[in-house]
Amino acid sequence: MAADLPKVELHLHLEGAAPPTFIRGLAREKHMDLSGIFGEDGSYKYRDFWDFLKVYEAATDTLKTPEDYRRLTLAVLEESAASGVVYSECFLSPDFCGGRDVGAWKEYLLAIREAADQAERTMGITLRGIVTPIRHFGPDKARQTAICAAETAGDWIVGFGLAGDEKIGEPKDFRWSFDAAREAGLRLTCHAGEWGGPESVHAAIRDLEVERIGHGVRAIEDMALVDQIAEQGIVLEICPGSNIVLGLYTGWRQHPIHQLRERGVKVTISTDDPPFFHTTMAHEYDRLAEAFDWDAGVFHSIARASIDAAFCDGDTRTRIIKTLEAAHA
Numbered sequence: 445m446a447a448d449l450p451k452v453e454l455h456l457h458l459e460g461a462a463p464p465t466f467i468r469g470l471a472r473e474k475h476m477d478l479s480g481i482f483g484e485d486g487s488y489k490y491r492d493f494w495d496f497l498k499v500y501e502a503a504t505d506t507l508k509t510p511e512d513y514r515r516l517t518l519a520v521l522e523e524s525a526a527s528g529v530v531y532s533e534c535f536l537s538p539d540f541c542g543g544r545d546v547g548a549w550k551e552y553l554l555a556i557r558e559a560a561d562q563a564e565r566t567m568g569i570t571l572r573g574i575v576t577p578i579r580h581f582g583p584d585k586a587r588q589t590a591i592c593a594a595e596t597a598g599d600w601i602v603g604f605g606l607a608g609d610e611k612i613g614e615p616k617d618f619r620w621s622f623d624a625a626r627e628a629g630l631r632l633t634c635h636a637g638e639w640g641g642p643e644s645v646h647a648a649i650r651d652l653e654v655e656r657i658g659h660g661v662r663a664i665e666d667m668a669l670v671d672q673i674a675e676q677g678i679v680l681e682i683c684p685g686s687n688i689v690l691g692l693y694t695g696w697r698q699h700p701i702h703q704l705r706e707r708g709v710k711v712t713i714s715t716d717d718p719p720f721f722h723t724t725m726a727h728e729y730d731r732l733a734e735a736f737d738w739d740a741g742v743f744h745s746i747a748r749a750s751i752d753a754a755f756c757d758g759d760t761r762t763r764i765i766k767t768l769e770a771a772h773a
Contacts, residue, residue: 446729449743450530450771452750452764453714453725455658455681457607458513458534458556459504460717461520464488470506478502488720493639493690496720497580497609504540510555513541517559517571523718525567527725531751531764532569535576535607537589544588546595557600570764572756573601574633575625579608583617590621594628602755605633605658610640616651626653631755633658633681638692642666649678656681656753661692664700667707674708679753683716684732685723696735705746712750744772 464486471478481499483489488503490496507513524532536556542548553573560571575593577586586606593604604625606618615634622632635658637645645663648654649672660680663669673680684699693699705711713732715723732738751764 446733446743447526447528447726448771449528449729449740450747450768451528451725451729451743452712452747452754452768453524453529453532454656454679454712454750454754455683455714455716456520456524456532456534457500457717458516458520458536459507459540460500460720461523461534461715462503462507462516463519463523463719466516466519467503467506470512474506474508476506478506487722490720494609496690500717500720507540510552513552514555514559517556518563521560521563521567521569521571524725525563525569527727529569529725530767531572531754531756531760533572533574533603533755535605536573536601537576537578537607538592539578539581539585539589542592544585544592546592549592550596553596553601560600570756570760572603572754572760574603574605574755575601575630576605576607577618577621579606579610579618579635580612581608583613583621586618586621587624590624593625593630597625597628597630599757602631602757603633604630605635606652607635607658610635610638610644614651615644615647619651622652622654631655635659637662638687642669645669645673649673649676655679659683659687661687661700661704663709664704670704670707670709674710677710679710679712679749680704681714682711683714683721685718685728686716686721689721689723696731699735701732702736702738710749710753711746712753713746740772744768 541552577589633656636648638659
């Protein structure tokens with residue numbers, strides 16, 4: 445059932461979605477030794493979230509040219525489309541794509557968009573980009589990233605976010621970057637409530653005025669915050685498989701997504717960095733159906749909530765809604 449349902453994914457890191465085989469192939473082409481980041485089964489190997497960040501950045505180091513990113517985008521979208529994703533928003537960082545230089549960033553972005561256009565024609569999947577500074581790189585570099593975002597805001601770069609180590613710095617440290625992105629017409633999200641606890645969600649809402657929260661699951665530890673999120677219509681980009689593999693929760697039935705939804709919070713489903721967490725969107729659907737007895741109607745409702753929360757233009761949203769409704773009918 446799951447593979448056949450059209451899906452909308454709002455929380456996907458482009459580099460983090462790189463299949464291990466793709467990264468190993470690039471490393472061979474460039475004569476780079478990355479054997480230390482792979483396990484015996486060929487998958488990515490890491491000990492915990494902070495080691496995961498190091499492995500992620502080591503894998504990303506193979507991506508050195510716009511052409512590398514063009515190939516990466518096609519590989520990622522092929523995996524997503526096979527899982528039934530019809531619309532996706534991915535996090536892109538000029539930190540990795542051109543070193544935060546606006547001219548270089550535009551070259552990388554052009555290559556990514558060319559691949560996305562090709563995938564839309566041949567695979568039926570639509571992609572849009574959210575520019576994302578890396579929190580542990582610091583506020584000064586985030587300002588440079590925000591300038592890159594503002595210079596390329598439009599019909600394809602539609603959002604601005606913040607990713608990386610939640611335990612470094614405070615959301616308010618990045619206020620300048622978020623204000624600049626907002627002034628450029630970009631819509632806002634922020635990773636919070638994964639490792640930083642419910643206070644990090646409070647801070648992202650209060651200090652950055654975001655309309656979506658990446659993860660946000662630790663809000664469940666503060667029911668007044670949960671009610672605030674529901675009342676304000678803030679959307680949570682939830683990645684259950686990621687949360688479970690990284691040890692936030694012991695299993696699928698222990699994950700708070702069902703409880704949050706029952707409390708009136710708008711929840712969405714995403715994979716985060718799927719090969720790192722041995723997941724796909726179809727796998728997420730299957731496990732959630734098993735854990736909470738969700739049927740196709742529930743998943744359709746979540747997909748509709750997801751496209752309603754997407755940062756794309758109205759025409760794109762209408763087109764995707766028609767796809768979702770036709771499949772549900």
